[in-house]
Amino acid sequence: MTDQSKYHHGNLKEALVQAGLDILHQKGLAALTLRACAVGAGVSHTAPKNHFGNLAGLMSAIAARGYQRLTETMQTGLSPDASRADRRQAAMGGYVDFARQNPGLFELMFSPQRTNSDDPDLLHHAGRCFAVLCDVSEGLIWDKSDAPDAALRAQIMHWSMVHGFAQLSASGRLDKGDMKNLEIFDVFPQFQYRD
Amino acid sequence: MTDQSKYHHGNLKEALVQAGLDILHQKGLAALTLRACAVGAGVSHTAPKNHFGNLAGLMSAIAARGYQRLTETMQTGLSPDASRADRRQAAMGGYVDFARQNPGLFELMFSPQRTNSDDPDLLHHAGRCFAVLCDVSEGLIWDKSDAPDAALRAQIMHWSMVHGFAQLSASGRLDKGDMKNLEIFDVFPQFQYRD
DNA sequence: GGATAATATTTACAGTGTAAATATAAACTG
């Protein structure tokens, strides 16, 4: 079934996403074209249409895989019984590292102009990524009010902070002067948590 | 000098940027092509090369203008002697509104893959935009330490927060469930300032 | 007023995404 000379590829959908990730890693977002993915998977340039419809569909699938990898990155090196403080460290640090090490993929993941923002798979994996951040934001002491949605607002603030820092860093907006060598835990170390 | 039938345009650089902004506003980032800008300015599709070199150069100029407009948006409706609290309200709210109302331009402004991140004009106007946020972050009470760079770290946190929320909102990542109608001042109302 | 530089056009070309028609292989049905 892994015969190279088959007319049908067998697992083209996966192969195209994988080829896309390789291209992103090696040549950047500008080189991520439909035809290049097809070449990488060893098929004609119109084959992707059967599986993804059009370029935006393929891009969305690659972005969804990006969220999946980001979620994994935020959880690597964690024993199952790690403390919440350790989980938080891994999640926030992992988010920023991911953005810096995969600038093209990260840009694609938050690019409504290249992806279908309502793609179910994309939304699902983005939601799982958010869930990890929600977990580690638990216990944050910052909202003195007793509003019923205090937890949700703390979660969104957490995501906004981490994502904003990651994007500003990855897009080179923090490369000037004293900001150059600041890490996220230099910037957000003062929040207190009930860990 | 405003004769339409001149061989030399006279102010093509400005006209191309303006055409680009119009295209972004009316048709979105996907339609922002070098040729479309040229058509909008009424010149041949190779004329932009003389002023911007290539596509990335034109994109960078449009992004720089975007930062300029963002800075203006953050300061609109402010009397010269407005309180810092009012300035802060205008700056943070304006940042988010700008991202929502100009999603294509906002995406371009933070897209290192489409622009030249080291473009001097781009960096200058991005710096001015950051300066406005630095101004309104003054007096923020959150860092109990007396580290020498406490102010800088507070400024970066402020920018990260506002930018992260703006981007998550503009890219549709906050459109699900309870998050849908949250505004930035619902999420970040609890910080205290020495105003 | 004539040389030089700046600015814009024409033409050409390789690369892109998409659509239509066609070919091949798998899956289903009797």
Added chain:
DNA sequence: CAGTTTATATTTACACTGTAAATATTATCC
């Protein structure tokens, strides 16, 4: 098993994109 239908992939064609080279026009400078 044979025949049909469906899924998958290819070929071909086309309009559109950015870039480069050669050329044309106008402004600038001495």
